[in-house]
Amino acid sequence: xxxxxxxxxxxxxxxxxxxxxxxxxxxxxxxxxxxxxxxxxxxxxxxxxxxxxxxxxxxxxxxxxxxxxxxxxxxxxxxxxxxxxxxxxxxxxxxxxxxxxxxxxxxxxxxxxxxxxxxxxxxxxxxxxxxxxxxxxxxxxxxxxxxxxxxxxxxxxxxxxxxxxxxxxxxxxxxxxxxxxxxxxxxxxxxxxxxxxxxxxxxxxxxxxxxxxxxxxxxxxxxxxxxxxxxxxxxxxxxxxxxxxxxxxxxxxxxxxxxxxxxxxxxxxxxxxxxxxxxxxxxxxxxxxxxxxxxxxxxxxxxxxxxxxxxxxxxxxxxxxxxxxxxxxxxxxxxxxxxxxxxxxxx
Amino acid sequence: xxxxxxxxxxxxxxxxxxxxxxxxxxxxxxxxxxxxxxxxxxxxxxxxxxxxxxxxxxxxxxxxxxxxxxxxxxxxxxxxxxxxxxxxxxxxxxxxxxxxxxxxxxxxxxxxxxxxxxxxxxxxxxxxxxxxxxxxxxxxxxxxxxxxxxxxxxxxxxxxxxxxxxxxxxxxxxxxxxxxxxxxxxxxxxxxxxxxxxxxxxxxxxxxxxxxxxxxxxxxxxxxxxxxxxxxxxxxxxxxxxxxxxxxxxxxxxxxxxx
Ligand code: SF4
Ligand code: SF4
Ligand code: SF4
Numbered sequence: 001x002x003x004x005x006x007x008x009x010x011x012x013x014x015x016x017x018x019x020x021x022x023x024x025x026x027x028x029x030x031x032x033x034x035x036x037x038x039x040x041x042x043x044x045x046x047x048x049x050x051x052x053x054x055x056x057x058x059x060x061x062x063x064x065x066x067x068x069x070x071x072x073x074x075x076x077x078x079x080x081x082x083x084x085x086x087x088x089x090x091x092x093x094x095x096x097x098x099x100x101x102x103x104x105x106x107x108x109x110x111x112x113x114x115x116x117x118x119x120x121x122x123x124x125x126x127x128x129x130x131x132x133x134x135x136x137x138x139x140x141x142x143x144x145x146x147x148x149x150x151x152x153x154x155x156x157x158x159x160x161x162x163x164x165x166x167x168x169x170x171x172x173x174x175x176x177x178x179x180x181x182x183x184x185x186x187x188x189x190x191x192x193x194x195x196x197x198x199x200x201x202x203x204x205x206x207x208x209x210x211x212x213x214x215x216x217x218x219x220x221x222x223x224x225x226x227x228x229x230x231x232x233x234x235x236x237x238x239x240x241x242x243x244x245x246x247x248x249x250x251x252x253x254x255x256x257x258x259x260x261x262x263x264x265x266x267x268x269x270x271x272x273x274x275x276x277x278x279x280x281x282x283x284x285x286x287x288x289x290x291x292x293x294x295x296x297x298x299x300x301x302x303x304x305x306x307x308x309x310x311x312x313x314x315x316x317x318x319x320x321x322x323x324x325x326x327x328x329x330x331x332x333x334x335x336x337x338x339x340x341x342x343x344x345x346x347x
Numbered sequence: 348x349x350x351x352x353x354x355x356x357x358x359x360x361x362x363x364x365x366x367x368x369x370x371x372x373x374x375x376x377x378x379x380x381x382x383x384x385x386x387x388x389x390x391x392x393x394x395x396x397x398x399x400x401x402x403x404x405x406x407x408x409x410x411x412x413x414x415x416x417x418x419x420x421x422x423x424x425x426x427x428x429x430x431x432x433x434x435x436x437x438x439x440x441x442x443x444x445x446x447x448x449x450x451x452x453x454x455x456x457x458x459x460x461x462x463x464x465x466x467x468x469x470x471x472x473x474x475x476x477x478x479x480x481x482x483x484x485x486x487x488x489x490x491x492x493x494x495x496x497x498x499x500x501x502x503x504x505x506x507x508x509x510x511x512x513x514x515x516x517x518x519x520x521x522x523x524x525x526x527x528x529x530x531x532x533x534x535x536x537x538x539x540x541x542x543x544x545x546x547x548x549x550x551x552x553x554x555x556x557x558x559x560x561x562x563x564x565x566x567x568x569x570x571x572x573x574x575x576x577x578x579x580x581x582x583x584x585x586x587x588x589x590x591x592x593x594x595x596x597x598x599x600x601x602x603x604x605x606x
């Protein structure tokens with residue numbers, strides 16, 4: 001008899017896990033809270049993915065197609081886990097969706113509930129939502145996805161753009177002490193895209209550290225060497241309104257030792273990732289642990305990163321911490337293997 | 348060349364370091380030169396014994412860091428990662444660019460007293476608005492680090508402070524300080540600062556546009572002055588006030604006339 005495995009979350013990690021398991025002949029139930037699969041990349045219409053700037057559709061579209069065309073995957077959209085309990089070594093769950101409630105027994109479970117973009121409105125110093133021309137990386141990603149690179153306030157090309165790193169990350173005041181890992185790379189990628197679209201626009205990146213780790217460094221070099229993107233060392237502390245419909249970034253140039261207040265046509269906040277409300281909700285419902293950063297806790301970050309603290313429940317993707325789409329997909333495959341082994345042993 | 352002549356010879360004597368090419372690149376402090384010097388009967392006065400100290404830092408003096416970390420106000424010195432958000436939000440920096448909380452904290456971390464010494468004239472300029480502490484992503488509490496800095500400057504460079512800034516008003520500042528704490532339950536450093544300036548007779552500076560008055564106008568304009576007022580007294584202040592009052596009287600710190 002085939003194994004039954006529950007996958008919660010239909011983003012890159014969950015989709016990949018579901019497809020891999022289905023290929024092994026497992027009966028997969030894929031539960032997604034939204035009306036569509038694809039997670040945040042789909043929701044916010046990411047356009048190009050780093051590091052190779054391939055269209056996001058190539059990746060996300062493929063995953064969605066793979067899951068949708070596979071008959072071993074039972075798909076639930078606009079769905080959630082209404083109740084969940086252990087049943088010996090197995091699990092019993094009530095899945096509620098638009099087509100009603102269904103009670104099922106599973107041999108193992110993969111949680112891939114992802115992350116939420118940090119909402120910069122939570123940190124008042126950046127004046128997000130106060131000024132039209134202060135946007136964040138997900139806004140810009142969506143705008144670029146729609147082919148729109150102009151200033152939200154007047155639809156004109158920006159003369160200069162400030163990209164501010166580490167918004168909502170690495171800051172005790174907002175409660176997120178961790179680095180969100182991808183915003184540096186997304187930002188240099190967006191800087192390149194902006195420059196490719198408007199070569200005359202001056203693009204500045206305000207940074208404390210630039211963490212384009214591994215080969216992502218290539219994009220950072222490219223932004224500077226091929227597109228003259230200028231980096232300025234210092235975290236911006238305030239954004240206020242400026243003359244002629246500009247916004248002023250106030251910070252310190254820590255290398256030249258002195259404060260600056262410079263007007264920009266457009267400001268892009270590199271807001272980070274958060275565990276979102278779904279993480280504590282899942283922890284609560286499934287009886288697994290949350291870590292101190294608000295993400296789901298791995299049994300052992302090095303040795304068994306895809307295991308939760310409860311046998312038979314596995315974790316994949318950004319629900320355990322900020323990560324790139326490529327890493328989330330890798331983790332989906334790895335968690336699928338762990339969940340399959342567990343199911344095989346106990347069914 | 349200066350007209351002064353060496354007693355022992357007829358050679359004219361130059362100003363210290365005057366003969367150095369690109370003299371403007373070298374700090375006064377770094378030039379060692381004896382006007383009159385005879386070694387083994389050979390006259391090596393003036394330029395013949397000029398010595399320029401190295402301009403390369405040759406050590407990080409961690410003992411200074413340790414000292415600051417032990418103080419209550421400086422205990423979080425190890426947290427600072429030099430992002431510059433304190434300086435960016437500081438009320439004083441736009442008025443005195445040389446007053447730079449971030450840079451001061453870095454100098455303190457590395458124990459660079461040589462550099463700190465150059466800022467004895469501005470290092471105590473903090474007006475205690477705590478904007479920096481509100482912004483600091485690491486909760487270093489830079490406002491209080493500036494207090495630690497002022498204390499250390501006072502300890503290590505007492506002569507500089509006395510000669511340059513006539514800060515000999517400890518007693519008077521103490522009186523203002525106590526009055527403020529007992530009266531309002533909060534330390535208003537801006538008030539303390541202006542009172543101290545007044546006591547020092549620095550009224551011109553206090554009223555000049557670009558200095559203190561500029562800062563005060565700025566704080567009124569952006570609402571900070573108001574928000575300080577709005578803070579009000581701490582919860583159940585009368586009880587704490589009595590306790591502090593008692594304690595100070597008990598220890599003999601509080602003078603009768605402060606009642
Ligand atoms: S990836 Fe870069 S921008 Fe994002 S939190 Fe880390 S250092 Fe900051
Ligand atoms: S408390 Fe002092 S150092 Fe901090 S912002 Fe105010 S004036 Fe500047
Ligand atoms: S804001 Fe905080 S961490 Fe940043 S430089 Fe100032 S004291 Fe250091």
